[in-house]
Amino acid sequence: MTSHVVGYPRMGPKRELKFALESFWDKKTAASDLEKTAKDLRHAIWKEMADAGVTLIPSNTFSYYDQVLDTTALVGAVPPRYGWTGGEIGLDIYFSMARGNATQPAMEMTKWFDTNYHYIVPELSPETKFALSSRKAVSEYKEAKELGIETVPVLVGPVSYLLLAKADKAAPKNFNTLSLLDSLLPVYKQVLGELEEAGAKFVQIDEPTLVLDLEASKLEAFKKAYSILGSGLGVKLLLETYFADIPEETYKMVIELESVSAIGLDLVRGSKSLDLIKKIGLPAGKTLFAGVVDGRNVWANDLVASVAILEDLATTLGKERVVVSTSCSLMHTAVDLKNETKLDSELKSWLAFAAQKVLEVVALANAISGKKDEEFFSANAAALASRRSSPRVHNKAVQEAAAELKNSEHRRATNVSIRLEEQQKHLNLPILPTTTIGSFPQTPELRRVRREFKNNKITEEEYVKAIQGEISSVVKLQEELDIDVLVHGEPERNDMVEYFGEQLEGFCFSGNGWVQSYGSRCVKPPIIYGDVSRPKAMTVFWSTYAQSLTKRPMKGMLTGPVTILNWSFVRDDQPRSETCMQIALAIKDEVEDLEAAGVTVIQIDEAALREGLPLRKSEQASYQDWAVHGFRITACGVKDTTQIHTHMCYSNFNDIIHSIIDMDADVITIENSRSDEKLLSVFREGVVYGAGIGPGVYDIHSPRVPGFEEMAERARKMLAVLESKVLWINPDCGLKTRKYAEVVPALTNMVKAAKQLRTEL
Ligand code: GLN
Ligand code: ZN
DSSP: OEEBOSOOOSSOTTOHHHHHHHHHHTTSSOHHHHHHHHHHHHHHHHHHHHHHTOSBEEESOOOSSOHHHHHHHHHTOOOGGGOOOSSSOOHHHHHHHHHOOSSSOOOOEEEOTTSSOEEEOOEEOTTOOOOOOOOHHHHHHHHHHHTTOOEEEEEEOHHHHHHHOEEOTTSOTTOOGGGGHHHHHHHHHHHHHHHHHHTOOEEEEEOGGGGSOOOHHHHHHHHHHHHHHHTTOOSEEEEEOOSSOOOHHHHHHHHTOTTEEEEEEETTTOSSHHHHHHHHOOOTTOEEEEEEEOTTOOBOOOHHHHHHHHHHHHHHHOGGGEEEEESSOGGGSOSOGGGOOSSOHHHHHTBOOHHHHHHHHHHHHHHHTTOOOHHHHHHHHHHHHHHHHOTTTOOHHHHHHHHHGGGOOOOOSSOHHHHHHHHHHHHOOOSSOBBOOSBOOOOHHHHHHHHHHHTTSSOHHHHHHHHHHHHHHHHHHHHHHTOSBBOOBOTTOSOTTHHHHTTSEEEEOOSSOOEEEETTEEEOOOEEEEEEEOSSOSSHHHHHHHHHTOSSOBEEEEEOHHHHHHTSBOOSSSOHHHHHHHHHHHHHHHHHHHHHTTOOEEEEEOTTTGGGSOSSGGGHHHHHHHHHHHHHHHHTTSOTTSEEEEEESOOOOGGGHHHHHHHOOSEEEEOOTTTTTHHHHHHHTTOOOOSEEEEOSSOTTSSOOOOHHHHHHHHHHHHTTSOGGGBOBOOSSOOTTSOHHHHHHHHHHHHHHHHHHHHHO
């Protein structure tokens, strides 16, 4: 049986790419240094897969920033504002699109389906002229070939590319990005032709939008695209899907596409696909790539269960028509368990990162071919058995408390408008209050202090002194800037989820389990392996210290249960909702401890609530119910005078606005400035929102410092649809990735904008 891997992490086992990118951006190293690091990483990955015995190894899954941006470069869809004049797209234009430049903001970025990966949204208009403008796919194929490794080049498919794009601001209202399909396909034909000429036999085309609920016109677009691509095609096409079940109608359409030789399905998230294949079958001559090894989690595969699935498929389709694969690209999991020195061996035996998953794929293929590696299989069985019965996983008291929760909806007793009035009595905030989202720049000095404390190089006393020093300077700065509701800056936090996970039972941490979030930014998701509980208060010490330094209100800063869940690797032996409720109980205790300690404004970040929304409509309502319930559990126990804030990193939530209202927070701050104020449309459509709301007035993902008029203008647009008494003025997210040289002028302008607007009311 053949083995295949959909894609592989590009950052490197120790985030080599991140460091190379950042030093290039800081002009400390040359383009050639960056290119060398990139090349070394690609080579190491290909060799690793070749040595493991993977039959179909992907290429062109490397990227300097993002695979969708690579596609924009491939087809030459550079928005006119970047001043590109044709020819091969170089690093300067590429990074201008990704990060903005001195005069132009970056392109919008948004979440890749329901993952925590962000892609750069293509901006298209009827004026867009496509032309092959990047030879990356071909050159990576050749690069591997020179090493003696035959690969399967991977492209983001043309229909998904258009469906994931947005209309340029200047485009007419009724413009549909899919209308560009005819002019886009010739570029794809050209790339496929060049890949064929270079010797490629198989090309993987990722069309993940195939798992969504698509209307007929979109299905037609797929039919048309693949029939046009098929004519005169010299390579075999693998159409790859992932992240959910493919709907039945879509499956029926896809298997009839003549140009498509193979289809890849996610059999981990897609629990119904197996039955679908058995029911409908697969036309003769076509191959099924069975994604049985989970690309989105870190658990060792249940090899026996996977063999059963593969054998089942082999019975239906014939062994030669089934290929063992990963459920999606492995870029959504950690890189290599080999580098984990701190995890104990029991825990480690339960896990598999990308490098281990590659071995699992090969072991499964071998087992089906009658070459079962007995040792590998028995080690796997022993690990699974120990995980099932370990006392580290199960805590009866927590399970009982979580079961109790089902008896209440956990709502606050008073309506939000009344609560806001009660809060204002002691907060005394001006109209259009200013605040920030939580973190302040994480300087190298700060990282050093945390690292040295972790490695026992400095004492606890020295550590506390250093962090308190940082908090006090952040507080002082905010007072100087005249911000109304302050934050302590989160200097003690490496990461908003890791910080809490480290203090909760049921979590463990890898040393190098990084996953790309956007560009060079990576996150190291905690691993939730057992029942969750909170042994002691987690933030009260720092928050009360910060409050003691100022008369202005200081926000207590917590991460909400849904975000902790969505940004962790979650146990797969109980429903996600169950784990969410356990975390909610722990955060509830923290909220109440903060209140008792005199903190009157508490922000519970639910940055990732939207991204956990299941892709298929049929599964969304139930998720929204339990996720919102989880949030309310945390906040329902405080007094009316305690102001609960929440923050979200996503404004594209027209579809879940009612859930957001149902969270019943007093104030919500949200990402806005990079999404063309999609949020405005929610309120234009008449949604009544009584709580405070702070749509970000500037983009913190870019180093660019916007002027105060620009920020004021954004707020004015909001004022046109919202009552002034509910509007807050704030950046769009935390400031941790920025530098003080950017933050100080940006916040100065932000406060100036708020003051200007107050005079206009
Ligand atoms: N409070 C967090 C911060 O400011 C929120 C980050 C986020 O939304 N991603 O860093
Ligand atoms: Zn955010």
